[in-house]
Amino acid sequence: MHHIISTREYTTEMYDEILELAEKLEPIARGEVSSKIMDGKVLALLFFEPSTRTRMSFETAMLRLGGQVLNLGQVEASSIAKGESLSDTIRVTSQYADAVVLRHPREGAALMASECSSAPIINGGDGAGHHPTQTLLDLYTIKRESHLENLNVALAGDLKYGRTIHSLCYALSRYHAKINLVSPPELQLPERIVDDLRKANIDVTITHDMEDVIDDIDVLYMTRIQRERFPDPTEFNRVSNSMRITKELIQSAKPDMKIMHPLPRVNEISYDVDDTIHAAYFKQAFYGVPVRMAILCKVLGMEDKIPEAKR
Ligand code: CP
Known part of the structure; x- marks a missing residue:
């Protein structure tokens, strides 16, 4: 079966x-x-x-x-x-x-x-x-809206609890993507996944600041900081508004840089980004x-x- x-x-x-x-x-x-x-x-x-x-x-x-x-x-x-x-x-x-x-x-x-x-x-x-079916549709979106070969991607937001991120990391490693991890220190990707990526010879960088990577990436994969995953609500309150994609932030991005998000979003992508050529998250939902x-x-x-x- x-x-x-x-x-x-x-x-x-x-x-x-x-x-x-x-x-x-x-x-x-x-x-x-x-x-x-x-x-x-x-x-x-x-x-x-x-x-x-x-x-x-x-x-x-x-x-x-x-x-x-x-x-x-x-x-x-x-x-x-x-x-x-x-x-x-x-x-x-x-x-x-x-x-x-x-x-x-x-x-x-x-x-x-x-x-x-x-x-x-x-x-x-x-x-x-x-979330394996999300990963498959994420790959499809990258293939249709950008490219899977020589991809330079930023995975951002809640990398600790984000199941879409966990699944996607392994898939991107199959395509030898360069992976930039962008999160608050409290929400970093679990060490075991970082180790797996490095064992697969994936070029992984870790930063807390989107401005470190925004100029160079082909795809920015943003995720929601998920209130429902936090055992302690005060920990959620501390990080909940720490990452936000704005029109101003993406001004220096490559013209064909695409922004993806598994959705739902709360406030991590401002609504005025939706009308830019970078926004691919609603197409992603269709895919x-x-x-x-x-x-x-x-x-x-x-x-x-x-x-x-x-x-
Ligand atoms: N991306 C995703 O899993 O969205 P839903 O939670 O709405 O199914």
């Missing part, structure tokens, strides 16, 4: 395969071409944490491919509220659906689910662990649809049914 739990062990060929499938699926994702590839297939969405993009882009992907979606909905309206365990919930849900997307606050929840599920599990984010279509086709073994892209 093909689960998607973490992209940490993915090879460049595995990433490239999904990116190529996504490109073929883009006309269907845009609604320009209709499809029945997933006719008769059911995708279950189990979200134990809030989500807009992951949940809705998976739903859009499945519906545009002609499949159907089962949504657990509010946790309070399910038997979890009566004390049912996550493992029993997965055992049951996986009998109703052909694949299950799980978002859960506990790191390792998706891996545990994959061990008791009778259907493929797709990790939609597990606490501060991993979640073709990429998640590609993931569904891969997980359900339907890659051969994808039509060639007509551009």
Whole structure:
């Protein structure tokens, strides 16, 4: 069974395969071409944490491919509220659906689910662990809006708890990107990930000041400082407004520098940046649809049914 739990062990060929499938699926994702590839297939969405993009882009992907979606909905309206365990919930849900997307606050929840599920599990984010489908759409965005070869990228914001960052680091290392880590000292990337990057011969720089890197980078990947991950609210208050991308800050950036963000944002990118040629974060949110279509086709073994892209 093909689960998607973490992209940490993915090879460049595995990433490239999904990116190529996504490109073929883009006309269907845009609604320009209709499809029945997933006719008769059911995708279950189990979200134990809030989500807009992951949940809705998976739903859009499945519906545009002609499949159907089962949504657990509010946790309070399910038997979890009566004390049912996550493992029993997965055992049951996986009998109703052909694949299950799980978002859960506990790191390792998706891996545990994959061990008791009778259907493929797709990790939609597990606490501060991993967010592999976000990583795949991030790579796709970089490929479409910038370039994956010889990339000089800044990863900024909450590098400590940011699961999108953790997953993306390993993916970027496959493409030998130069990685600049920009965060408040309290929110630095975990040392074990920095070590892994250096062992893979990745050029890693660490700074607390965006101005150190803004002139040279091709992509600035900004993230939210996540209130919900802090055990101590006073620690959150100390760092919550410490990083902000403004129009003024990006004035010296390369003309084709792109700003990405997994979203939601709170105040880390000012709204007047949205109208600049640098802003790629809303396109990135759209790219979640073709990429998640590609993931569904891969997980359900339907890659051969994808039509060639007509551009
Ligand atoms: N990027 C992302 O995971 O967004 P949601 O939390 O809205 O799904």
